[in-house]
Amino acid sequence: KDGKEGGIELVRPPEGAKPGDRVYFEGADFENAQPLSQLNPKKKIFETIQPGFTTLETREAAWVNPATKSVHKIRTKDGVCIAPTFVGASLS
16 A cells, blocks of 8 residues: 555664754765754755655665665664664655
8 A cells, every 4th residue: 555545654763862862864965964953944945855755675764865866874873763664665
């Protein structure tokens, strides 16, 4: 089944992660980047990148850059965020 009919589940943070830990994309461009204090809703930043959020064959949460097709896993300092069961799912 597709969409909400396929089910909904929360992506899990890695073991040892704590509330307030920074979540970021893997890759040199992102790991040391300073987050914005607030997203400007007029720029539609999240809406622009959200279609690239997915789960990999390994159930790891990731963002696929549409321009380069490079895969950037979503992680904290303790490891990668994982979906309990979904593979190839869209994240929102």
